Amino acid sequence: MVRTYGTRIPNLPKRDLPGHLIVVEGADGSGRTTEVELLREWLEIQGHPVVDTGLRRSTLVSKQIDRAKRGHTLGATTMALFYAADFADQLENKILPALAAGSTVLADRYTYTLMARAIVRGATREYAQELYAFAFEPDLIVFLDARTEILLHRAIAKYGSLDYWESGMDLSLSRDRFESFFAYQALLKKEFDWMARTYGFHRVDANRTPFQVHRDVKALVAALFGKRVRVEIGGEASPRLTSEPEVSGLGSVANGDA
Amino acid sequence: MSDPVGPAPGSLGARGRLLVVEGLDGSGKSTQARLLVKWLQSRGYRVFFTEWNSSDLVSNVIRRGKKKGLLTPTTFALLHATDFADRLERQILPPLRAGYFVVCDRYCYTAYVRDAARGCDPDWVRSMYSFAPTPDKVLYFRVPVQISLDRKLASREPISYYEAGMDLHLSDDLVESYQRFQSALRRGYEKLVTSDHLVPIDAAKPVEQVLARVRGEVKPLLTGFPKMETLVHG
Numbered sequence: 049m050v051r052t053y054g055t056r057i058p059n060l061p062k063r064d065l066p067g068h069l070i071v072v073e074g075a076d077g078s079g080r081t082t083e084v085e086l087l088r089e090w091l092e093i094q095g096h097p098v099v100d101t102g103l104r105r106s107t108l109v110s111k112q113i114d115r116a117k118r119g120h121t122l123g124a125t126t127m128a129l130f131y132a133a134d135f136a137d138q139l140e141n142k143i144l145p146a147l148a149a150g151s152t153v154l155a156d157r158y159t160y161t162l163m164a165r166a167i168v169r170g171a172t173r174e175y176a177q178e179l180y181a182f183a184f185e186p187d188l189i190v191f192l193d194a195r196t197e198i199l200l201h202r203a204i205a206k207y208g209s210l211d212y213w214e215s216g217m218d219l220s221l222s223r224d225r226f227e228s229f230f231a232y233q234a235l236l237k238k239e240f241d242w243m244a245r246t247y248g249f250h251r252v253d254a255n256r257t258p259f260q261v262h263r264d265v266k267a268l269v270a271a272l273f274g275k276r277v278r279v280e281i282g283g284e285a286s287p288r289l290t291s292e293p294e295v296s297g298l299g300s301v302a303n304g305d306a
Numbered sequence: 307m308s309d310p311v312g313p314a315p316g317s318l319g320a321r322g323r324l325l326v327v328e329g330l331d332g333s334g335k336s337t338q339a340r341l342l343v344k345w346l347q348s349r350g351y352r353v354f355f356t357e358w359n360s361s362d363l364v365s366n367v368i369r370r371g372k373k374k375g376l377l378t379p380t381t382f383a384l385l386h387a388t389d390f391a392d393r394l395e396r397q398i399l400p401p402l403r404a405g406y407f408v409v410c411d412r413y414c415y416t417a418y419v420r421d422a423a424r425g426c427d428p429d430w431v432r433s434m435y436s437f438a439p440t441p442d443k444v445l446y447f448r449v450p451v452q453i454s455l456d457r458k459l460a461s462r463e464p465i466s467y468y469e470a471g472m473d474l475h476l477s478d479d480l481v482e483s484y485q486r487f488q489s490a491l492r493r494g495y496e497k498l499v500t501s502d503h504l505v506p507i508d509a510a511k512p513v514e515q516v517l518a519r520v521r522g523e524v525k526p527l528l529t530g531f532p533k534m535e536t537l538v539h540g
Contacts, residue, residue, distance in 0.1 A: 050328045054430075055427045055429075055430040056427065056532065057378075057379070057380045057426075058378070058379045058424065058425030058426060059378070059425070059461070060377075108370075108371055108376050108377075108381060109367055112310050122392060123391065123392065123395035125365075125391040125394075125437050126388055126391040126392040129384055129388035130364070132329045132385035132388075133367075133385045133388055136378070136384050137381050138378065139377050140381070148520075167524045175433070177436070178430065178434075178436075179434060181433075181434065182380060182430065218432045263519075292490050
C-alpha cells in the first residue's frame, strides 16, 4: 500500500504496490551521486530491478525551470510550486509505475531537498509540508551527512569554484560567495536536521570515503530487504570482502575519489 | 471572517483594494469586470485589471502539457498554482501595494472548485494557495449551467477539452461532459458562498440589472479610497 504524507492524489491505486522506494538525500559534495551509482550496481547484482530518479528530470517542466533559473525571473513561492509540479510529474509518471511493476526506485534526492530549499527562501515549514503531502513515504531515507568544510573542499576539487545556486547567492546572505556558501549550507543543515527527526532519516556519516559510506548504506538497504550483508557494520572493512567483485570495484572508486 | 485565505492586503502594507470576480464560463463575469474597470477609471480611480493564466513562462508549460495530454489533476493543479503565484508576485501585489484598485478576473477560488472537481484533496488545494491575500470582496456571478452552456455555444470560441473536463472521462460527448463538469464547479462555488463569503450576483438577469448590482457592491469599497489626484498630490 502506498502511504503518502497526508494527501492522496487522484487515481492512486488502492492495491499494494510491490516495489520499494529508497531515497538518498544529502548536500552537493556529500557523495550522494556516487553512492546512488554504487547502490544501483549492488541492488542489480542482488537481482532487484532498479529505476532511478532525481530532481528536475521530468519532460513536462524541466526545460522551463532551467530557463527560469537562468533568467532569475521567478519569485520564491513560484519556484517552490514549479518544483512541486515537476516532482508530481515524476511521481505519477515514473515512480508510481515503477513501484507498481515491482521495481526498486532509487531517488537521488526527493521532496526533502525541495522543502529545505523552499523553507530557506521564506516558505514556512508547514507550507512546505502541506505542499508535498501528496508524496509517497519512502521505505528508506538515507541521509548522507557531511560537514560544511568537507562539502566546500569537494566542491572546489570538483568544479574549481562555488556554484551560484549551491552558495545560495539568490538569498543575498552575503555578496561574498565563500561566506554565502557557509551561511546557506548552515540554513539548509538546520532544515535537514529538523526533517531527519520528523521523517526518520537514517543518518550516515559522509565525512568518510565512498567505500565506508557504501558499506553502511548497504547494511541499511539489506535490512530493508531482510537480507544479511557480509560486512562488519561500523567497524573497519573486512579484508576478505575486497576479493568480492562488486566490492573491489568500490575500492577503486574510493581511491579514485580520494 | 472565518477561514481566511491568507494575510489581509493591509498586512502587506497595501493601501489598495482587491476585488475578485468569479463564476462559470459564460456567466458574464469578464464582461462585467471590464465595464467595472471603465466605470472606476472614469470616476478617477487608479485601476489595475488582471486575468487568470497570463504569465508567459508557466502558461507555456501549461499549454504544451495540455496539448500533449501530459497533465494529471495533480500537475494541472500545481502548474496553475505556480502560474497564479507568479502573477500574484509580479502583477497583483505591486499595484495593490501601490494603492491601486485591483480587479482580478478569477482568483484562487477558481482553483478550489476546479481542482476539487478533478478529485484533488480540497484541503491540499487550499494549503497551496495560503500565500494569497484575502480579497476585500469576491463577486460570484451565479448562473444555471444551461445558461453557461448556451452562451458558450453561441460564442465563436469552441469548448476546450479541459473546460469540458474531458480529462475526467465523464462522457465521450463534449457537451454532456461540459454540463457535468460545470455542474460540479457550480456546486463548488455554492459551497464557497458560505465558507468564504463569496457574494452571489444573479447573473441570469439582464446586463443593466447585473451592472447596477455590481456597482452597488463595489461602492462601499470606495469609502476612503483616494482618487488619482489625491495620490499624486498627497
